[in-house]
Amino acid sequence: MNNLLEVKNLSKTYYTKEKEIKALDNISFKINKDDYIAIIGPSGSGKSTLLSLLSGNEKETCGNIIKKDNLKIGYMFQSDLLFEWLTVYENCLLGLKISNDLTKENISNVIRLLKKYDLYEFKDNYPKSLSGGMRQRVALIRTLVIKPDILLLDEPFSKLDYQNRLIVSSDVINIIKNEKISLILVTHDINEAIRMCDRIIVFSKRPSVIKKEYIIKNDDYQKYYDMIWNDLYEK
Amino acid sequence: MKSKGYINYLKRKRNYAIKVFLTQFFLIILFLILWQFLTDKKIIDSFLLSSPKKVYNTIISLYKDNNLFNHIFITFYEIIISFIIGNILGLLISSILWFxxxxxxVFDPFLTIINSLPKVxxxxLIIVCFGANINSIIIMSLLISLIISIISITNAFSSSDKNKIKLLQSFGANKYQIYKYLILPGNKNKIIETFKLNISxxxxxxIMGELLVSKEGIGYLIIYGSQIFNMNLVIxxxxxxxxxxxxxxxxxNYFEKISRN
Incomplete structure (x- = not known):
């Protein structure tokens, strides 16, 4: 079965003492194997909420998330969230330690990933000695070692400067394609979405509904850029 | 190979540190000389404010009576015991409150109220409950250190990065694993800082406990001295x-250095 995950009529409402906030309203879509999906929308439109729901960190208010059996989901956040008191290598082992999965095969996979993505010689360094781009790569490897089927990226490059953003984002998409993992990228950068993904879901303002969905079929990036811009900012 | 500039820099740094130390040392000597001089000239009353010579003589006579180290040891012992119990209990209770x-x-307002009360x-009450002995002194010391230790460690625990908790949860971590991999190691420095604060x-x-109830210890020397109006003993x-x-x-400082390395 190609279908990894299906989101059906998903809604999420947050309750505080003062009010209730509807973040997501009746969202439905499917994720297939080798899908690279970008979710784009105004800030506060519930994009990160969707990732939290997909990863199981939060519970949905209504609707369903139907996952393929034994589906593994990796989650990367806005900042790299490396543990400063652990070395690069120890940071990468974190997921395996937690899932009690420190097998020989998994450890050699960690070594392979570190070697492949030029981090092996830094494996005993602490994160503070790494550049922003390297830190993101370590964070990515830490997520990849649990062998996820789908990777959730929550604006993972927003803390980097423009140059590094371009370099690291192309690094990351290459790694993800190499490792054959499906992707859901949350971003508010239209360029990034078009460059990295082949399906783009545009969210409306809160409470978010799916406003439009694009399949990027050719290299006419400007056309897609204009259309998405219109969706987001034209009244 | 160190460059000449670097060697000079290190030399300057060292010389500066020596200068600071010598000035501190000089200030202490100056203070002692001035104190002795003013009492010798009877500008200040040595009966009320003692003098360096008298303090020295008192220390020597305490030493000759075999009491000096006993008093120091007793106070040191009480501090160390309450420090160890306070820190272990503080860490334990903070961990339970985090879990x-x-x-x-429930306990938040109680801790705040007890913390703001003058423990003395x-x-x-402590003497009535625990007797006029060393136990009361340790309980008094614990009362002061433990509450602060619980409040500051609990605050440190609860201000841990929420996203890092989310990250661990996305790996499927349970609460104990979050504690083991994030809360405890991530707050190591804050815990050490609390320990440091706890020493004082x-x-x-x-000392407060010894002033209230004791037969030995430095606090006892002070309170006994004041009772018989022997200011030499107090000073x-x-x-x-x-x-x-x-x-x-x-x-x-030694333990802090070890833990940093």
Missing amino acids: NKFLSK AFGP MCFVGT TGVVLLIILTIILYIIV
């Missing part, structure tokens, strides 16, 4: 406290 949000909410007010809190608590007590503070400071 159980409900308990944490509990003195008579235990010091204050122990000797204060001098011994200063020496003990320096010793504790050196010990804490």
Whole structure:
């Protein structure tokens, strides 16, 4: 079965003492194997909420998330969230330690990933000695070692400067394609979405509904850029 | 190979540190000379404010009576025992409060109120409950150090990065694993800082306890001296406290260095 995950009529409402906030309203879509999906929308439109729901960190208010059996989901956040008191290598082992999965095969996979993505010689360094781009790569490897089927990226490059953003984002998409993992990228950068993904879901303002969905079929990036811009900012 | 500039830089740094130390040393000597001079010239009354010579003589006579080290040791012992119990209990209770949000909410106002009360007010109550002995001194010391230790460690725990908790949850971590991999190691520095603060809190608590109820210890020397109006003994007590503070400071710095490495 190609279908990894299906989101059906998903809604999420947050309750505080003062009010209730509807973040997501009746969202439905499917994720297939080798899908690279970008979710784009105004800030506060519930994009990160969707990732939290997909990863199981939060519970949905209504609707369903139907996952393929034994589906593994990796989650990367806005900042790299490396543990400063652990070395690069120890940071990468974190997921395996937690899932009690420190097998020989998994450890050699960690070594392979570190070697492949030029981090092996830094494996005993602490994160503070790494550049922003390297830190993101370590964070990515830490997520990849649990062998996820789908990777959730929550604006993972927003803390980097423009140059590094371009370099690291192309690094990351290459790694993800190499490792054959499906992707859901949350971003508010239209360029990034078009460059990295082949399906783009545009969210409306809160409470978010799916406003439009694009399949990027050719290299006419400007056309897609204009259309998405219109969706987001034209009244 | 160090460059000439770097060697000069290191030399300048070292010389500066030596200059600071010598000035500190000089200030102490100046203070002692001035104190002795003013009492010799009877500008200040040595009966009320003692003098360096008299303090020295008191220390020597305490030493000859085999009491000096006994008093220092007793106070040191009380501080260390309350420091160890306070830190272990502080860490343990903070951890329980982190694991159980409900308990944490329930106890929050109690901790704040107890923390703002002057603990010395509990003195008579402690003596009645635990007897006029070393136990009461340790309880008094604990009362001061433990509450602060619980409040600051609990605050540190609860201000841990929420996204890092989310990250661990996305790996499927349970609460114990979050505690083991994030909360405890991530707050190591704050815990050490609390321990450091606790040394002085235990010091204050122990001396306060000794002033209330004791037969030995530096606090006892001070209170006994004041009762028989022997100011030499009181000031000797204060001098011994200063020496003990320096010793504790050196010990804490040593352990801090070890834990940083």
